[in-house]
Amino acid sequence: RADQILRSCVHCGFCNATCPTYLLSGDELEGPRGRIYLIKEMLDQQAVSRTTQHHLDSCLSCLSCETTCPSGVKYSELFEIGQAHSDQITQRGLVERCKRWLIRKVFPQPKLFKPLYRIATWLKLYPQPHADPCVQATTVSDRVIILPGCVQSVTAPNINISLRNILAALNVDALSHQQVQCCGAIDQHNGDPDKAREIIRHNIDSWWPDIETGVNKILMTASGCGLTVKDYARIMADDAVYANKAKFISAITQDVSEYFADQRLVKHSAYQNVAFHAPCTLQHGQKINGIVETVLARSGYNVVDFADAHLCCGSAGSYSLLQADKAEYFRAKKIANIELQNVDVIATANIGCLMHMQKGTEIPVKHWLELVTVEKP
Structure with a gap:
């Protein structure tokens, strides 16, 4: 499978134009084309250098490159193969191994994660969780x-x-x-x-x-x-x-x-001007574009455009924990572009983006579902 994907790449470099890490560094090996070269070399030689591992680790997996690629290269699949192969044939340092082990063991299990998050809220690193009353359907269709x-x-x-x-x-x-x-x-x-x-x-x-x-x-x-x-x-x-x-x-x-694309929803907040940050997994991964913005506008909000909306906010799953400096840089750029506009609230569609972006701005960041409701008859 890796060979098929590698052969589909024509090395045009269009992907680099929308790759956040390439745009940040200007380093060919920090872009998708360079990483493809590194993965091919690794698979051919069955060896991983620290340089290769460094450049693979710095990839956001934002999939912006897949949206841009004219040849339809499945970079995400190739990256998964390369990442797993790299971890199989070389051992990371102790600190890096511990970080990744904790992420894999703690985050997927709410019973383990919840006490840590309570500590984080007590330290005011993150906001207290909020929950509205939950209602049940009186009749079920x-x-x-x-x-x-x-x-x-x-x-x-x-x-x-x-x-x-x-x-x-x-x-x-x-x-x-x-x-x-x-x-x-x-x-x-x-x-x-x-x-x-x-x-x-x-x-x-x-x-x-x-x-x-x-x-x-x-x-x-x-x-x-x-x-x-x-x-x-x-x-x-x-x-x-x-x-x-x-x-x-x-x-x-x-x-x-x-x-809810065709459902008539209405405003459920006092906010008026909304900037919608489309997560990479929504706009590039699932190729869903414009639906949330349409639902929000139809419900009564003024959806505000901002520059470079196609670029990653830096959350990227566990990236913000493993590559904190780069993640903060990408967040700062995203927030700066949004704050240039008259925005009351930032809406998004992924919990990682929500938490990451909220740490970088005083503007409230909400899941878009929290901003709408069903019109009462």
């Missing part, structure tokens, strides 16, 4: 599955509550399985694809009884999770037992914006 989430369920429970309340007003029952926490993205993107596949099998087993009773939609409030679940079909393609089920799961998974 449809049922959907929603993901409780790992980090999001602890840091921003109001996002899923907002979704539940909107669905309840539409007579839709939201099914949520507490044994399903992480979608598998944290392990998949941090060098442990085997653990990711283990999580995916567990999730499929948990959802399948509902699917067998007729549930045909899985809604994702976090675009990063949505991209991963939509990718279950590819990730599990070689699994004889789960391949077909994974393909079906991917096919019925939607970002919430897709589900």
Whole structure:
């Protein structure tokens, strides 16, 4: 598979024009084309230099390069292969190994993550989580599955509550399985694809009884999770037992914006001017563009444009923890462009972006679902 992807690259370099790390450094090896060269060299020679590892680690995996690429190079797949191979044939330093181990072990498990987040809020590093009252549908005309989430369920429970309340007003029952926490993205993107596949099998087993009773939609409030679940079909393609089920799961998974694209929603806040930051996993990964902005504008908000909206905010999953300096630089650029406009609130569609950006601005950062509701009859 790596060979197929490598052969599809014509080395035109268009990708570098939209790569944040290349634009920051001007270093060819800090762009997608350079990283493709490094991955090819690594796979050919079965050896990883510290230089190669450094440049792979500094990649945001924002997928802006895939949006730009005229040849359709699946850089994200190649990067996953290269990253996993790198971790297999070389050992990182002790500090780096501990960081990645903690991220993989703690973040996907709310029981472990919640005490740490409480400490962080006590130290005023992050805001206290907020939760509105949750209502239930009085009558049920449809049922959907929603993901409780790992980090999001602890840091921003109001996002899923907002979704539940909107669905309840539409007579839709939201099914949520507490044994399903992480979608598998944290392990998949941090060098442990085997653990990711283990999580995916567990999730499929948990959802399948509902699917067998007729549930045909899985809604994702976090675009990063949505991209991963939509990718279950590819990730599990070689699994004889789960391949077909994974393909079906991917096919019925939607970002919430897709589900509400044609729904008439109304304002649910006093804010007026909204800047929507489209997460990379939404605009580049899932190729969903313009839907949230349309829903917000239709509901009564003034959606404000800002420069370089296609570039990453620096969150990029665990990147903001592992590459903090670069992450803060990209956030500062994003926030500076937004603050040039008359903005009351920043809306986004992924918990990582929300938390990362809120640390860099006094402007409130909300999930867009928290800004809308269903019009009362």
